[in-house]
Amino acid sequence: MSVATILISAGEASSDMYAARLAKIIRERTGAQLFGMGGPRMAEAGVELIADYHEVAVVGITEVLHKIPAVVRVQNRLAREAARRKAALAILVDSPGTHLGMARRLKNRGIPVGYFIGPQVWAWRPGRVRVVKRLVKRMVVIFPFEEEIYRKAGVPVDFVGHPLADVVHASGGREEFAARHGLDAQRPIVALLPGSRRREIEQHYRTILESCAIIARKHTQRGAAQFVHAAAPGIDLQPFAGYERSLGIDIRHIQDAVYDVLGSADCAIVASGTATVEAALLGTPMVVIYRVAPVTAAILRRMVRTRDFGMVNLIAGRRIAPELTQDDFTPEKVAAEAGRLLDSPEARETMKHALAEVRVKLGPGGAIDRAAEIFCGML
Numbered sequence: 001m002s003v004a005t006i007l008i009s010a011g012e013a014s015s016d017m018y019a020a021r022l023a024k025i026i027r028e029r030t031g032a033q034l035f036g037m038g039g040p041r042m043a044e045a046g047v048e049l050i051a052d053y054h055e056v057a058v059v060g061i062t063e064v065l066h067k068i069p070a071v072v073r074v075q076n077r078l079a080r081e082a083a084r085r086k087a088a089l090a091i092l093v094d095s096p097g098t099h100l101g102m103a104r105r106l107k108n109r110g111i112p113v114g115y116f117i118g119p120q121v122w123a124w125r126p127g128r129v130r131v132v133k134r135l136v137k138r139m140v141v142i143f144p145f146e147e148e149i150y151r152k153a154g155v156p157v158d159f160v161g162h163p164l165a166d167v168v169h170a171s172g173g174r175e176e177f178a179a180r181h182g183l184d185a186q187r188p189i190v191a192l193l194p195g196s197r198r199r200e201i202e203q204h205y206r207t208i209l210e211s212c213a214i215i216a217r218k219h220t221q222r223g224a225a226q227f228v229h230a231a232a233p234g235i236d237l238q239p240f241a242g243y244e245r246s247l248g249i250d251i252r253h254i255q256d257a258v259y260d261v262l263g264s265a266d267c268a269i270v271a272s273g274t275a276t277v278e279a280a281l282l283g284t285p286m287v288v289i290y291r292v293a294p295v296t297a298a299i300l301r302r303m304v305r306t307r308d309f310g311m312v313n314l315i316a317g318r319r320i321a322p323e324l325t326q327d328d329f330t331p332e333k334v335a336a337e338a339g340r341l342l343d344s345p346e347a348r349e350t351m352k353h354a355l356a357e358v359r360v361k362l363g364p365g366g367a368i369d370r371a372a373e374i375f376c377g378m379l
Contacts, residue, residue, distance in 0.1 A: 004032040004088040004379050007111070008047060009078060009102065011095025012057045013039060013196065014274050015117070018163050018368065019093045020045040022116065025372040026091075030379060035085065037078060050081050056098045057197075071098050079105035087111050089378055096128065103135040112137045114375050118146065129153040138378060140371045143315060144361050160370040161363020164274070168281040170263025177264040181228070181252060188225040188342050190215065191265035191284065192251070193258070193275045196232035200271055203291040205240055208269055210331035213247040215339055225342060228252045230261040266348065267341040269334060276312040276321070280358045285351040287337040288312070288323045315361055320354035 006026065010019035020041035023034050027046060036042070037051035051074045056067060079102060082090060090106045092099040096119035103113045115136045119128045132139060132155055139150050139157040150157035170177075178185035190212070194204040212227045219225070231237065231253045244251050254261055258275070262268055262282045270276050272290040279286045288310035313319045322337045324330070341347050 004030060005085045006032045006034050006379075007036045007078060007082045007085075007087045007090040007106070008034050008042070008093070009037040009051075009091070009095075009099065010039070010042060010093045011037070011053050011098045013053070015094040016041045016053060018117065019091075020047070021163070021368045022091065022093070022372055022375070023047050025369060026376060029372065029376055032088075032379070035081065037074065050078055053095075056095070071101070074098065075102045075105055078102060079109060082106060082111050083109040089114060089375065091116060091375055093117055100128065100131055100135065107135050112378060114138045114140065114378055116140045116371055116375075117142055118150065129155065138374065140374055142362075142367060144363075145315075145317075158370075158374055159363075160374070161365065161367040162277065163367045164277055164281060165359075165362050165367065166365045168259055168278050170260050170282060171257075172260065174264040177260050181254060183226050183228070183252070184223075187223045188266045189264055190225050190227050190338060190342070191261045191268035191270075191279075192227060192229040193262075193268060193270045193279075194229075195271040195273070195275075196235070198235065201232075201235060201237075204271055204289060204329075205237075206243065207291075207329060207331055208289070208334065209240070209244060209247055209249065209251070211269065211334035211338065212251070213249050214331055214335035215342070216249050218335070218339060226250075226252070228254060228261050228265065230258040231255045267338055269338055272310050272323070272325075274311070276310050277315075277362070280312045280315070280355045281362065283352050283355050283359075285341045285348045285355075286312070286321050287334060287341070288321050289329050289334060290323075290325045291329050292326075312355070312358055315358050316354060320351060320358075 008019055008023050010016045016039035019038055024045045035048040035050055037053055039053050043049055055074050056071045090111050091114045094117040106113050113136050118139050118141055133153055139155050141147055141159050142162045144159055147157055147159040175185045192208055194201050194208055215225050229251050233255055262279050262284045265284055268279050268284050268286040270279055270286045270288055272288050276288055310323050312321050324333050
């Protein structure tokens with residue numbers, strides 16, 4: 001019996017992590033040969049990379065325009081390679097801007113498509129659900145409310161839970177974390193997560209620093225706050241060092257310890273995205289922020305269908321964490337919301353109780369195993 005060949009594709013860093021775990025389990029269960037697009041984690045998992053996700057990764061609507069030629073080249077390259085290798089299955093992970101076009105090319109070549117972490121049709125571009133129905137043989141989703149949306153549209157779908165439920169854990173307690181990084185465990189700790197991409201940090205970090213300066217001046221009922229930046233690996237913050245000094249605030253930059261930082265914090269200022277889910281899983285009260293280019297924002301206002309955009313609020317089905325975006329994302333407003341959480345144990349406990357409900361909705365763990373079983377069944 002010949003060994004199956006599978007195309008697996010991830011279009012950004014978080015997808016690379018999920019796809020790597022998925023690839024490892026599928027290879028162990030089936031002995032399949034896997035190739036596709038991804039990053040270092042997929043390469044470590046034994047996936048032969050035909051394309052690097054950096055070729056297609058981008059943030060924003062207007063910002064994506066210059067990437068279109070590169071995206072088309074990658075789509076064609078992977079589809080041709082899948083046909084040449086007679087792939088038995090293609091597994092596409094997130095990144096619908098890249099992967100729906102790839103799904104069309106793969107279906108035209110007779111290759112069945114499984115999709116993990118589907119397009120957010122509940123938030124914007126609902127017409128994509130019709131595209132999914134036409135191109136995707138099976139959709140595997142990670143949020144509970146998505147299953148009904150796809151099922152109603154006639155898309156074969158399974159809800160497996162969120163993959164982060166298995167991996168988001170702090171390695172130690174607050175006292176240990178504070179001692180390791182020269183912090184005072186008795187004083188408030190504010191975690192700063194401005195985003196992992198350079199563009200996000202450029203849009204967010206200066207305003208966050210200015211909000212920290214306001215919080216530092218006002219102190220809190222429990223003493224002066226301490227600010228810890230959970231820095232993404234490889235991010236150069238040197239351009240901001242002078243600005244931090246000019247504001248007179250001390251920011252601790254800690255890399256590769258996001259969960260420890262969040263797990264030890266009294267509250268967090270978090271860029272909208274996966275980090276809000278991580279904070280929710282750790283029970284960390286948060287203020288959600290985000291800013292995009294003005295033209296992108298104008299387009300999104302016409303396209304977005306939901307009142308809230310923070311993933312933690314969408315999962316909860318109501319606003320449990322304050323959201324500050326675009327013109328509302330100011331130092332004064334961020335400082336006011338974070339200060340309210342720092343100064344009010346009741347406010348923190350109320351949010352923690354709501355975050356516990358979110359954790360339940362994200363599933364009990366084992367999402368990647370369940371997804372792998374579904375995709376193995378498609379072979």
